[in-house]
Amino acid sequence: MWNPLSWVMEAAAIMAIAMAHGGGEGWDYQDFTGIVILLLVNSTISFIEENNAGNAAAALMARLAPKAKVLRDGKWSEEDASVLVPGDIISIKLGDIIPADARLLEGDPLKIDQSALTGESLPVSKHPGDGVYSGSTCKQGEIEAVVIATGVHTFFGKAAHLVENTTHVGHFQKVHIQKHISSLSSYVSQCFLCLTLKLNLAMILLQVLQSIGNFCICSIAIGMLIEIIVIYGPQQRKYRVGIDNLLVLLIGGIPIAMPTVLSVTMAIGSHKLSQQGAITKRMTAIEEMAGMDVLCSDKTGTLTLNKLTVDKNLIEVFADGVNQDMVVLMAARASRLENQDAIDCAIVSMLADPKEARAGITEIHFLPFNPTDKRTALTYTDAAGKMHRVSKGAPEQILNLAHNKSEIAQRVHAIIDKFAERGLRSLAVAHQEVPEGTKESLGGPWEFVGLLPLFDPPRHDSAETIRRALNLGVSVKMITGDQLAIAKETGRRLGMGSNMYPSSSLLGESKDNFASVPVDDLIENADGFAGVFPGKYNSNHRKALIQIIVYFLIIYVPSEHKYEIVKRLQARKHICGMTGDGVNDAPALKIADIGIAVADATDAARSASDIVLTEPGLSVIISAVLTSRAIFQRMKNYTIYAVSITIRIVVGFMLLTCIWEFNFPPFMVLVIAILNDGTIMTISKDRVKPSPSPDSWKLSEIFATGIVLGGYLALMTVIFFWAAYKTHFFPNHFDVRHLHGDLHGPPTHEESKMLGAAIYLQVSIISQALIFVTRSRGWSYTERPGVLLMIAFVIAQLIATIVSALLSWELAGIKAIGWGWTGIIWVYSIITYLFLDPIKFAVRYALSGRAWNLVVDKHTAFINKNDFGREAREAQWAAEQRTLHGLQSADMKVEKHTFREINTLADEAKRRAEIARMRELHTLKGRVETMGKLKGLDVDAINSHYTV
Structure with a gap:
């Protein structure tokens, strides 16, 4: 692991093996070994999880691999660009990134953006017979092309290959900078997909890691400085004792697992997003x-x-001698039969047989849609050899072509508006004869043929x-x-x-x-x-x-x-x-x-x-929002936890050392850290409740919450130590042995070891239990944690309880305290835990003005419109709705319920409108009435003349 937090832990290892050897004491092998084991455990978990994340990222990126429309065995299909071979026929259209070097076949010129390859800022025109390069983008037009080179044989591939194999060394390169850059470039090009995740991840976590890491390191440094002054100043204690106490703060205060936890959480969340249809x-x-x-x-x-339908009965005809079926046929002729877009598909599907669109005619030239002209056109010859041209597209564009635009414009706009009022889009069709007989000729006057209504249902x-x-x-x-x-x-x-x-x-x-x-x-x-x-x-x-x-x-x-x-x-x-x-x-x-x-x-x-x-639709995006908030909430929960633990370890053990000269064994801090890290790794898969509103990193909130919670836990540890060390409260009331028999003298060697075991269990229980508080927005006992987190917590505390109650471990510096003291510590920890939620709410109230679990549900994202007549309109509307529903007047209501009542009425009104809309769209009577309104008929007059 390569980050400042691991550097501090490595410095602690060096301190344990190098600086601890002094004052007549031997090498501190056990602490050095424990720190190395802790680093190895975190590094191993980090390597495994990030390797899995890298593999997942590569799989996700593979799903975004470039595709190409290929003509094989007489059929068009979409294939990965990587399987193209020279000789394949591909289709290139607006927006496509060209998958291979290719030569254009017959068709209209393309506009190609080659800026990524040649540095040209403007798109260049490419005509049939010209070559196009892999990696460039089609900005306008549509054409077929034959592949002439793929992979390293493309223009881009050859350039990359030449750069990779360049061996010339210039004067500046003699300092090996260029050589190193070339080697790095080669390596990155081979591992790009896997590294993309980690590089992007470093960007998002860098600021958070730096801020929280700096805070933790500064807190530890202040605590160590105070201990050094007190231990080697007023207390005049031995050199090795001071080193051991400093190691406690270093080992216990550093959130060594934070980079791993955050990266794993992000990677797992990204994989979950892909499963929901968002890569x-x-x-x-x-x-x-x-x-x-x-x-x-x-x-x-x-x-x-995006599944358009056309109601043939609503088609408006403008040309003489043309009926609705002929308008549909002309529109179908101006459509593609292959590689269709949604409009082409809707129009052609209206024909009994799609082949009718080309029956009896010979296609001469097809003009594809582009954002400038906003229309398509087909030039063809009929059975008699006469050339014609039909076009379909945006009504304004087609209207501009018509020779009698001034005469029909008012009617066209009226029909378009009538369609639009019912949510129908308009598609115009026009026709012209081309007496010159060439596709390049302008042709005769355009005749506006008709308007088709397109409905795209929500x-x-x-x-x-x-x-x-x-x-x-x-x-x-x-x-x-x-x-x-x-x-x-x-x-x-x-x-x-x-x-x-x-x-x-x-x-x-x-x-x-x-x-x-x-x-x-x-x-x-x-x-x-x-x-x-x-x-x-x-x-x-x-x-x-x-x-x-x-x-x-x-x-x-x-x-x-x-x-x-x-x-x-x-x-x-x-x-x-x-x-x-x-x-x-x-x-x-x-x-x-x-x-x-x-x-x-x-x-x-x-x-x-x-x-x-x-996956199509807006619901995928909203699901992604919820998942992203859950991912973010997990990371935020852990950062609050990490800050709290740092403050709790530093302040708690510093006070024990400075006030009572208590020496907690550094090895047991390592045991706490290892068990905590094993438990906290499961937070990446924890069950969390996403924030009900947009969330972001608020470092002031993280630090404030962490400091208060950590300070409270440190205070409770100090109180417990005082009660066990300076009083006989627990032995007198619970019949357990004394941990400090002589209250006025120093504890014996055995009593110090038992005190160490007791403090170890108390710190271990409440430190790990804290994660259940920081992971919840409301009361921690009402939000069920993930199964893995719960299992890890139980296993870790089972180990901690058995170690404290039964294990006398000379190497670790602890002695078994028995089940009596173990029960007391568990009860004390549970009582301590009960106050954590209220403290959390108090901090959040102080920061935001209200506790998070008291936030009222919002029905709108943000409302700041300067609408000064809104209140009067809402009051009038609410009165009308009360009358409609037979409710009592507003005067009889309590003022504070006004907005709730309005919201209820609004929901009822919306529900009635939705029922009416569904009845209108999905019943025969509704459709008849809709058609009558669109045709301008008197619906009331004809109501009695049809049956349902």
């Missing part, structure tokens, strides 16, 4: 996930199922998950590219609120509506933003940003919407999580405290993220 790439993300209070979530695929667990998130103190903000009306409708259905704004409010374009609200307040208090795209701002946006600078004194101008939201939330001291799946989400994922790549995210998004989800 941790950066270990610090676990700590940040525990403290996350804002989650910016995508709508599609995270809050919704996940069944999203509403409950959002409610759980709010109760956990995590504010969920919906960030979507859909229309504002769709976002509000989705928010209403999920119970997350409809306080949402268009992305223009971020850019200052809606200045008239939001002039009185600073942008930072708007972002912090919003439930979500609609029309948010991660693309670059245009010139109009830049002008708007200049206006923001003038009106709101903002000096930072980001280049992306999501990036902007995250930065402003972080500026308000929020720990912000961001979900994403596309290549353009990468900047926001990178800047977020916790970047979360959702299931089926692109390679670029995964590369930029901290956590990669293998």
Whole structure:
């Protein structure tokens, strides 16, 4: 083990074997051997557990290995990039990290980001026939390519191989610096996956280890200094006696197991997260996930199922001579039949046979979707040899193509808004003839054919998950590219609120509506933003940003919407999580405290993220939050325990030495340390209750709690020693033998050994029992510990009890005290334990204003909106709900129950709304009424003309 705590323990070993040899005394072999054994035990456990953690990390990283779409045996399949061979046909599309050197086949040019290889800051265009390099990222386009090199034979692999085998030594290299760097680089490249976990782990634990380690070392140093002054000053005691007492403080005060416990806890927690569908790439993300209070979530695929459906009866037709079936067919022709996205799959599945999309036509050219054009297009020739072009995509983009845009724009927008009010997205379809007969020609005028409504139903667990998130103190903000009306409708259905704004409010374009609200307040208090795209701002946006600078004194101008939201939330001291799946989400994922790549995210998004989800939905994230808080709670519990034990050992034994010149045998401190370490190792798998609110390292709280608890335990040890050493209380009342017969003289050699055994048992019992107090937020006896922790505690205390009661061990300097004294010490320790919980609550009350077990459940993450009419609206709404439910008036209520009543009424209202929504979506009557509303029909008039 290579850390300051182990260095201090190694110094203690040197002190035992070197400095103890003096004053006519022999070598202190037993203490030296015991310290070495303690170091070996901790090192062995650390090696085994960290090796297991390294293997687990390698297995996790293997699950994130790059994938590639490969054409084999005439079928497309997803394979690991490592199994590619030259000659394989692969598919490259937006967001993919190119898995091997390849040559592009027929298709449109790609935009490739080669900055990682060549240093070029801007994407470069690659045309059919050009080569692309492994490790570069596709920024635009879609094409097939043939693999020409893999592994060490790629451009990147050859460069790495050349660097590794360089033997030239320059003038500066003659001092061997470069040689060492090259050797280290080679080693790291071979062991990268296993070391990633440990390097990241060192980053998160470094500050905590340093702070707590420094505190413990300083406490021990102060205690040793006081002992040296007292022992060799007023007491004038022997040299060897002073060394032995100093060894007691050194051995007992150092939390030697802390690095191992924290690293093992983190590694085991990371493995548990992976089992829940969240693979941790950066270990610090676990700590940040525990403290996350804002989650910016995508709508599609995270809050919704990402399984689009189209109601053919609601399709709006704009072209003459075209019916709804023809609109679907044109949309299907503008879709891919292989490697489909969700929209392509929904459209093509509406056909009786997917092959109908290409029946009777010859495909000439397919334009894939890209974030700039926001549409796809197919150029084809029909059976008569005439060339046509169909396109589907965002309504605004398709509308801009139409030759009669001015005539139909009002109707198109009205239908889009009508769809959006019901939570339906719109997909537009257009058609044109290409009389020139070439795919490069512009063609004739575009005809706007129709609008299709797309419905992406919310996940069944999203509403409950959002409610759980709010109760956990995590504010969920919906960030979507859909229309504002769709976002509000989705928010209403999920119970997350409809306080949402268009992305223009971020850019200052809606200045008239939001002039009185600073942008930072708007972002912090919003439930979500609609029309948010991660693309670059245009010139109009830049002008708007200049206006923001003038009106709101903002000096930072980001280049992306999501990036902007995250930065402003972080500026308000929020720990912000961001979900994403596309290549353009990468900047926001990178800047977020916790970047979360959702299931089926692109390679670029995964590369930029901290956590990669293998399961869809928001519930995976909330489960990860709970698990992260449990992991963090285990580490926090141990650090409080470690500080308490250091104070308890240092203060307790220092007082015994300085007041009564009592010499506790150093070897028994080693026994206490070994048994404690064996017990405390199980805390990494302990059953804990996660914090109900975002948590983080609060060193002041850790030190304050540790000092008070440790000081109390030290005081109780001193009181017990005083009662056993300076009084006859226990022999007179419990008929046990005297541990100090002559109260006015020094104890005999045998009495000193018995006192050592008694103090050993008392310290051992209460020190290990302390972990049950620090691991609990409430009363320790109400929170059941883990089985392993309980078994380890019982075994350790069984050993300590037998050793004290029955074992007379000359080497260790103790003598059996019998079962009478053993029972007294157990009863005394239990009484001491009963006061630990109240002391813990008192400290927490003093620090936070209330004890942790008295914290009232919060129904919202944070509320600081400047809404001055809110109280009046809530009172009016509550009165309406009372009338609806037949409840008594507000005047008859006790004032302190008002908010509880409002919460109850809100839950009832939400439940009624959810029942109404389910009836609307899942009954024939509900669907008929919904279709009638969308068609603008008089539902009341037709109610009597259908039967269910």
